[in-house]
Amino acid sequence: xxxxxxxxxxxxxxxxxxxxxxxxxxxxxxxxxxxxxxxxxxxxxxxxxxxxxxxxxxxxxxxxxxxxxxxxxxxxxxxxxxxxxxxxxxxxxxxxxxxxxxxxxxxxxxxxxxxxxxxxxxxxxxxxxxxxxxxxxxxxxxxxxxxxxxxxxxxxxxxxxxxxxxxxxxxxxxxxxxxxxxxxxxxxxxxxxxxxxxxxxxxxxxxxxxxxxxxxxxxxxxxxxxxxxxxxxxxxxxxxxxxxxxxxxxxxxxxxxxxxxxxxxxxxxxxxxxxxxxxxxxxxxxxxxxxxxxxxxxxxxxxxxxxxxxxxxxxxxxxxxxxxxxxxxxxxxxxxxxxxxxxxxxxxxxxxxxxxxxxxxxxxxxxxxxxxxxxxxxxxxxxxxxxxxxxxxxxxxxxxxxxxxxxxxxxxxxxxxxxxxxxxxxxxxxxxxxxxxxxxxxxxxxxxxxxxxxxxxxxxxxxxxxxxxxxxxxxxxxxxxxxxxxxxxxxxxxxxxxxxxxxxxxxxxxxx
Amino acid sequence: xxxxxxxxxxxxxxxxxxxxxxxxxxxxxxxxxxxxxxxxxxxxxxxxxxxxxxxxxxxxxxxxxxxxxxxxxxxxxxxxxxxxxxxxxxxxxxxxxxxxxxxxxxxxxxxxxxxxxxxxxxxxxxxxxxxxxxxxxxxxxxxxxxxxxxxxxxxxx
Numbered sequence: 001x002x003x004x005x006x007x008x009x010x011x012x013x014x015x016x017x018x019x020x021x022x023x024x025x026x027x028x029x030x031x032x033x034x035x036x037x038x039x040x041x042x043x044x045x046x047x048x049x050x051x052x053x054x055x056x057x058x059x060x061x062x063x064x065x066x067x068x069x070x071x072x073x074x075x076x077x078x079x080x081x082x083x084x085x086x087x088x089x090x091x092x093x094x095x096x097x098x099x100x101x102x103x104x105x106x107x108x109x110x111x112x113x114x115x116x117x118x119x120x121x122x123x124x125x126x127x128x129x130x131x132x133x134x135x136x137x138x139x140x141x142x143x144x145x146x147x148x149x150x151x152x153x154x155x156x157x158x159x160x161x162x163x164x165x166x167x168x169x170x171x172x173x174x175x176x177x178x179x180x181x182x183x184x185x186x187x188x189x190x191x192x193x194x195x196x197x198x199x200x201x202x203x204x205x206x207x208x209x210x211x212x213x214x215x216x217x218x219x220x221x222x223x224x225x226x227x228x229x230x231x232x233x234x235x236x237x238x239x240x241x242x243x244x245x246x247x248x249x250x251x252x253x254x255x256x257x258x259x260x261x262x263x264x265x266x267x268x269x270x271x272x273x274x275x276x277x278x279x280x281x282x283x284x285x286x287x288x289x290x291x292x293x294x295x296x297x298x299x300x301x302x303x304x305x306x307x308x309x310x311x312x313x314x315x316x317x318x319x320x321x322x323x324x325x326x327x328x329x330x331x332x333x334x335x336x337x338x339x340x341x342x343x344x345x346x347x348x349x350x351x352x353x354x355x356x357x358x359x360x361x362x363x364x365x366x367x368x369x370x371x372x373x374x375x376x377x378x379x380x381x382x383x384x385x386x387x388x389x390x391x392x393x394x395x396x397x398x399x400x401x402x403x404x405x406x407x408x409x410x411x412x413x414x415x416x417x418x419x420x421x422x423x424x425x426x427x428x429x430x431x432x433x434x435x436x437x438x439x440x441x442x443x444x445x446x447x448x449x450x451x452x453x454x455x456x457x458x459x460x461x462x463x464x465x466x467x468x469x470x471x472x473x474x475x476x477x478x479x480x481x482x483x484x485x486x487x488x489x490x491x492x493x494x495x496x497x498x499x500x501x502x503x504x505x506x507x508x509x510x511x512x
Numbered sequence: 513x514x515x516x517x518x519x520x521x522x523x524x525x526x527x528x529x530x531x532x533x534x535x536x537x538x539x540x541x542x543x544x545x546x547x548x549x550x551x552x553x554x555x556x557x558x559x560x561x562x563x564x565x566x567x568x569x570x571x572x573x574x575x576x577x578x579x580x581x582x583x584x585x586x587x588x589x590x591x592x593x594x595x596x597x598x599x600x601x602x603x604x605x606x607x608x609x610x611x612x613x614x615x616x617x618x619x620x621x622x623x624x625x626x627x628x629x630x631x632x633x634x635x636x637x638x639x640x641x642x643x644x645x646x647x648x649x650x651x652x653x654x655x656x657x658x659x660x661x662x663x664x665x666x667x668x669x
Contacts, residue, residue: 015639015654044641133569137536179635183597220545221581222637224650260544262579279539280571281578288621297536339641344639371605378598414599414640425598432597432635438578 002034003078008108010193011041011225012186017065018048024069025050029078039194041090041108042348051090060087075275086103095345095364100326102185102334103311104350107194113232115240118197124242126313130205131250138209139165142312145320148333151177151305152380152409152485154398157312160302163292164210167300172212174203175277177218177305178226179268182381183320184412187336188306190348192219195310196233200243200256202309205316206255206302215256216296218273221263229322230258244352256263265382267438269484270303272438283438284484304320305410307336326352331397341377341414342368358392361415372417378425380409382432383489385496386422406497407489422501426494427455433490444476444487447478451494461507468498468505513549517556527556529564539565539575543582552583577585588623588630592616592665593647596633604657608644610657615665629665 004381007013007022008388015252022035041060043049059080075083090096092107101107110117118124130138140350143158164172170287176199180188192199203215219227234256237243244255259277271285274296280489295301311333319477323333331353335362340345345364349355361367361374368374376386379396385406387394394404401408416425430451454471458464475491482488498505519529528545532538544562546553551564553576562569576582594600594609612631616624620633639645642654656664 011637012639012642012654015645015652016642046631047642056569088550180638183595184599184640185636186638186640222634222647225652261539261581262540262544263581263634276536276540279541279575280535280546281574283578320540331578339597341640343641348641382598412599414602416602420602428598428601436635 002032003029004036005029005036005078006036006038006051006058008040008047008048008049009037009112009225010108010190012044012190013040013047013049014225016044016047016063020061020066020133021048021064021069024066028069033078036111038110039108039112040190040348041096042104042190043090043093043095043345044347045345046087047172049087049090052077052080056080057089060090061085062087071278075395098364099350100334101350102314102323102326103198103307104191104195104336104348105314105347106198106291107190110195112194112196112229113236113240115197115236118195122317123199123313126316127201127204127242128248129316131248131252133290135165135209135211138205138316139315141320142209143320145315146327146330147308147311147315147323148331148398149304150307150311150336150410152407154184154408157304157308160292160304161206161209163290164300166213167293169300170211171214171297171299173296173299173301173302174206174210174212174215175274175291175301175442176215176217176258176309177268177270177303178201178217178223179273180223180306180410181220181265181268182384182410182412183377184340184381184414185338185410186340187228187338187348187411189223191306191310192223193229196226196230196349197237198310198313199306200233200237202312203256203268204243204247204254206309208306209298210254210302210489212302213254216277217256217258218261218267218277219258220261220267225258227258234258241303248368264438265369265432266438266484266486272484273303274301281438283440286483307410322368328352328354328397329399331399331407335396335408336411337396338412339365339415340412342370342417343415344369351411353395353397355396356389356393357396357413360396360413361392365415368415368417370417370419372419374415375418375420376416376422378414378416378493379412380407381412382429383485383492384409384412385492386425386500387496387497388500405492405499407492416455422497422504423455423459424504426497427452429490429493430455433486437486440479441483441487443478443481444483445488447482447487448490450474451478455494455505458505459507464507471498517554517560521550521554521556522560525554525560529561533564539567539572540579543576543579545581550586555584588627590629590649591632593632593634593637594631595635595637595643595645597636597640600644601638603643603655605644607658608646608656608661611661615662620646631666
């Protein structure tokens with residue numbers, strides 16, 4: 001009798017040694033084991049997390065090192081036996097059980113590009129529904145769900161789709177923004193590597209809704225693992241008739257091409273991404289017109305990120321009301337929070353909006369990895385504000401964070417302990433903006449370099465008060481004068497650092 | 513720049529053009545294919561691609577120079593990419609960057625004098641929950657300590 005053992009092929013699991021663990025299991029257990037490669041369950045702190053199929057269900061062990069494998073086998077782990085690394089059913093593990101997994105429900109449960117396993121786990125039900133619905137009804141369902149763009153801008157997805165639907169153009173596009181460049185974020189990557197058919201299904205539903213025949217996934221080149229899995233999943237979907245000409249025998253045809261980015265953070269900005277998709281420098285476009293009206297090649301284009309599109313199949317399967325029930329206020333549904341940086345238990349946490357920063361960082365995260373006090377988190381990537389520990393009761397939803405001068409962005413939460421130098425982080429925000437500025441507008445291109453210089457000067461204390469005033473003015477100029485969010489938001493981390501941690505900006509000689 | 517490309521370079525560029533020029537907006541696809549084949553985009557590729565796509569050389573050069581990913585000269589035998597972004601900084605990435613620069617004796621964007629390793633900065637590998645992270649020749653590594661970095665560089669020469 002053979003035993004099925006799951007070893008994640010997700011990049012984070014690989015980065016922690018999953019490949020060597022898979023080799024060790026193959027070597028030690030031999031022909032008695034069928035090795036399957038899943039995505040990650042999202043508990044990165046327990047990776048490599050190995051699951052064994054037993055009559056009592058899938059039993060997890062982690063984090064497994066190659067050297068643990070002989071001992072695990074001796075302890076009978078192929079029958080779910082007891083061992084120091086034994087975790088039981090991962091879905092009953094407190095870190096997992098407290099989550100509300102909708103969009104990431106299948107993550108880590110199946111082989112990513114396997115259509116039959118995807119179907120068996122509830123996949124393609126949403127698309128089946130959509131094939132039987134009218135365009136306007138699909139758009140209405142997405143609107144009613146309250147889903148807002150999870151890439152950062154939080155624009156209501158249904159309204160965007162409605163705009164594209166209403167355009168008279170014969171050619172329309174679905175462009176998936178998979179340029180997940182914000183530090184502290186990896187939900188898109190995990191979904192593409194672990195459940196790529198959900199993205200393909202979501203894009204196909206979007207295509208049915210607005211009448212598009214061509215889809216594009218703009219994938220950052222830093223994600224080679226995702227590129228490989230997506231290619232397999234697209235082939236599998238086409239082979240099974242869920243993508244391509246006459247989808248499942250219907251009159252609808254839709255196909256998807258993957259296009260690789262080339263290491264430019266700005267290409268996560270939607271108009272810059274469209275320029276890059278067209279094969280040019282990723283310089284942002286002036287809006288209006290919106291991409292929904294004039295997008296890729298001047299044609300109406302739905303631009304949504306991976307999480308947003310992968311959330312759509314579930315909304316159609318279970319109905320918009322079921323999705324709306326999660327969350328609070330104008331932040332409906334679930335949010336995929338990504339806990340990262342200096343944190344003991346990092347990974348993916350999906351919950352209805354409503355979790356506080358403290359619950360995420362302390363209850364889920366277990367505090368800092370270094371064991372030192374947590375001093376701040378940065379939420380929403382390199383353009384997001386730093387939030388001090390004194391404000392950790394803030395709720396992680398769009399309105400609450402905006403009200404506190406912060407933003408949720410793509411849901412990344414990066415934890416810093418008390419050794420962080422906040423002036424250095426502020427300087428880095430300006431430096432990063434300078435490195436990644438597309439150069440089209442002056443406040444961003446020049447302002448970012450001047451900002452970094454000013455912070456250097458402030459710390460050298462030649463004329464700190466005047467330079468602080470100048471930095472404040474520069475921030476105003478960048479916020480109100482930049483064409484897009486890069487220059488327009490780089491001042492947020494800077495200002496939040498100045499506001500909450502002014503002591504870090506005092507001249508170096510005067511600090512203790 | 514008017515450097516004449518070597519025959520192997522010209523062949524790779526022409527093959528990339530033949531494969532992709534019928535696609536919409538093919539310039540980046542062509543550049544990826546050239547770099548995939550040669551490891552870099554030779555300066556002499558600019559004129560060939562510009563002619564084939566009916567673009568100005570400025571447009572082609574502008575695209576190449578815009579994107580951090582494209583190199584115009586061969587990399588070292590190994591490419592070490594270290595994440596400089598915030599999550600990695602929070603978890604000791606700064607120490608790692610310093611160790612890499614000191615061990616290799618080069619700064620970001622440079623290749624060691626013996627041509628062994630090219631050191632590159634990368635801004636997020638999506639491995640932020642197991643920071644700090646590096647990529648060595650396409651293989652990812654998380655929670656990398658300076659000692660582990662020495663091991664990776666020493667054990668792979």
